[in-house]
Amino acid sequence: MSVISDPIGDMLTRIRNASRVGHPEVAIPASNEKAAIANVLKDEGYINEFRVDGEGTEKALIVKLKYVNEKSVITTLKRVSKPSCRTYVSSQDIPRVRGGLGIAIVSTPEGVLSGRVARRKNVGGELLCYIW
Numbered sequence: 001m002s003v004i005s006d007p008i009g010d011m012l013t014r015i016r017n018a019s020r021v022g023h024p025e026v027a028i029p030a031s032n033e034k035a036a037i038a039n040v041l042k043d044e045g046y047i048n049e050f051r052v053d054g055e056g057t058e059k060a061l062i063v064k065l066k067y068v069n070e071k072s073v074i075t076t077l078k079r080v081s082k083p084s085c086r087t088y089v090s091s092q093d094i095p096r097v098r099g100g101l102g103i104a105i106v107s108t109p110e111g112v113l114s115g116r117v118a119r120r121k122n123v124g125g126e127l128l129c130y131i132w
Contacts, residue, residue, distance in 0.1 A: 093124070
């Protein structure tokens with residue numbers, strides 16, 4: 001068993017790789033934070049749905065990817081805040097990704113939110129990743 005030093009980076013890499021080869025779904029080791037990120041992706045229309053299967057340490061987050069005309073809706077996932085270098089932003093400094101065509105995902109005191117929602121709620125936090 002290997003230890004993953006960046007579980008969110010691993011999640012994004014698994015989604016990126018599965019979408020590039022056209023898999024309909026991808027299994028990821030589950031955690032509450034990963035489920036919250038998947039919920040933001042679903043709310044913003046980047047994935048169809050997700051669910052948590054299994055019990056205890058065998059929990060898996062199953063993400064159903066979304067395709068339009070056989071092309072993935074997700075073109076790029078970019079990790080911003082890493083375990084070696086955390087990146088924090090205030091609500092005014094949350095970036096607009098690709099002129100509003102993408103989203104930033106922010107971990108705030110109110111939970112994991114898209115950049116748009118965090119700006120609206122006037123909360124900042126750790127800038128996890130960009131997706132477009």
